[in-house]
Amino acid sequence: AKAAHEVAARGFDNSFDDDAYPRSRRRPDELFSNYNASRGESSRGGSGNDIPCSWIPFKDHAEMKGHDTALTGGNKVVEHWLPGMPVVVQVTRLGLGHKGPRVTARPTLPGRNVVLCPDGEGVYVSRKLVGQARAYVKSIGTTVVPDDCALIMRTEAAGVSKQVLEMDITSLATDWMEVRDRATAAVTAAGEQGRSPMPRRLLDAATVEQVLVRDLFGERIARLTVDTVQAHEAIVEDLRRTGATEETVRRVQLHTGTENIFHYMGLGRVVDSTAEERVLLRDESLPGAHLVIQRTEALTAVDVNAGRAAFISDCDNESVAVRVNAAAAEEMALQLRLRDIGGLVMIDFIDMTSREHRKEVEAAFLKAAxxxxxxxxxLPISPLGVMEVARERLQGNQSGKHVVADIKGMPINPDRPFGGPRRMR
Incomplete structure (x- = not known):
């Protein structure tokens, strides 16, 4: 199954925070019917009694333990979840190791400009939009919101017309109706055959091109390079469909050379380095300083080592520790993204006696993160020198397609990837 993205389980208000609702959580990549809810923590019944197969209205049975109820304006508690009960769910996190997958009965369908929340109420606007832009987006959202749905107006909605927003919403609403129709058809067919419906996928995962256009290709991206004509055409078509300007479309470029695009852009060594436990720090004034990253099922452990930098003659031990730890904090923030490290991360920094020095390292990590x-x-660095970090895992679409973007102000140099002075093996 293709990787699914996590859906936010938090409350909403009229000043919706776009950052607090990560875009990676907004795609119902895999929707299934007839999930045996009695296996989850949400079970309130599960006595083993079977019930006739029938379509369960989403409004009546949308509440699962631990999920937000603000969009529907009430706390609708399901009295019984019984084996064999058909229900539409969204996979919010795939299984990892011995951990099973996580699902929710409250799907969301994201677009480039809006997020459609079936069976919700209201129009919510990103906090990044203020003043007239916020009022404009709010007014348009109020006029185009479908019945029995909530809308989250993303920051990109401020730069498009009402017609484009209507097209985006119509596309998302069509996807949702197809999900409902497929689920109803599956339950009906199973009932006619006298059996319970089998779990099935109701909506395919977003392609890598769709994810790029929807979530990543913003103003910070100076250029998007792809190496196939099909990918280039798909991205350009999706951009124009969602109301992107021609200037934005021109930033999508096709790599026509014979050299592999990863080698051409200098990313081969960067990708290879993510499989190594030992990571050298980029600061040449700290020779030998490195991280050791070890991943387990429970957590990721990171050890910070000074290496030969501990023997710098013109600095005391505390000063060296602060410099190494600050550089390590910045590097670790980058490694979290490169390796998509999620869950609990424990970083063991070099001991620092001063609380002010620990705050300095925390500030460096915060800025990089x-x-x-x-x-x-x-959490703040403990007196023992350990920082506890929790990061959402972005389970991307591992399709193997090569798509490379460079950030404004950070051109990619084949010999010095990410502008770093050291060659990354």
């Missing part, structure tokens, strides 16, 4: 589109939270 702000570039991460995944949700990252962390």
């Amino acid at each position: 702000q570039r991460d589109r995944a949700q990252v939270t962390f």
Whole structure:
């Protein structure tokens, strides 16, 4: 199955925060019917009694333990989840190791400009939009919101016309109606045959091109390079369909050379380095300083080592520790993104006696982590020198297609990937 993205399980208000609702969570990549809800923590019944197969209205049975109820304006608790009960669910996280997948009965369908929340109420606007732009987007959303649905107006909605927003909403609403129709047909057919419906996929995952256009290709991206004509045409078509300007479309370029695009853009070594446990810090004034990253099912452990930098003669041990730890904090924030490390991360920094020095390292990590589109939270460094970090895992579409983007102000140099002075093996 293709990777699914996590759906936010938090409340909403009229000043919706776009950053607090990560875009990676907004795609119902895999929807299934007839999930045996009695296996999950949400079970309130499960006595083993079977019930006749019938379509369960989403409004009546949308509540699962631990999920937000703000969009529907009430706390609708399901009294019984019984084996064999058909229900539409969205896979919010795939299984990992011995952990099973996580699902929700409250899907969301994201587009480039809006997010459609079936069986919700209201129009919510990104906090990034203020003043007239916010009022404009709010007014348009109020006029185009479908019945029995909520809308989340994304930041990109401020730059498009009402007609484009209507097209985006219509496309999402059509997807949702297809999901409902397929689920109803599956349950009906199973009932006629006297059996329970088998789990099935109701909506395909977004392609890598669709994810790029929807979630990543913003103003910060100076150029998007693809190496196939099919991918180039699909991205351009999707951009124009969602109301992108011609200037934005021109930023999508086709790589026509014979050299592999990863080698051409200097990313081969960067990708290879993500499989290594030992990562050298980029600061040449700290020779030998490195990280050791070890991933387990429970958590990811990171050890910070000074290497030969510990023997710098013109600095005391505390000063060296602060410099190494600050550089390690910045590097670790980058490695979290490169390796898509999710869950609990424990970083063991070099011991620092001063609380002010620990705050300095925390500030360096916070600044570097702000570039991460995944949700990252962390606790202050403990007196033992350990920082606890929690990061949302972005389970991308591993299709193997080569798509490369460079950030404004950070051109990719084949010999010095990411502008770093060291060659990454």
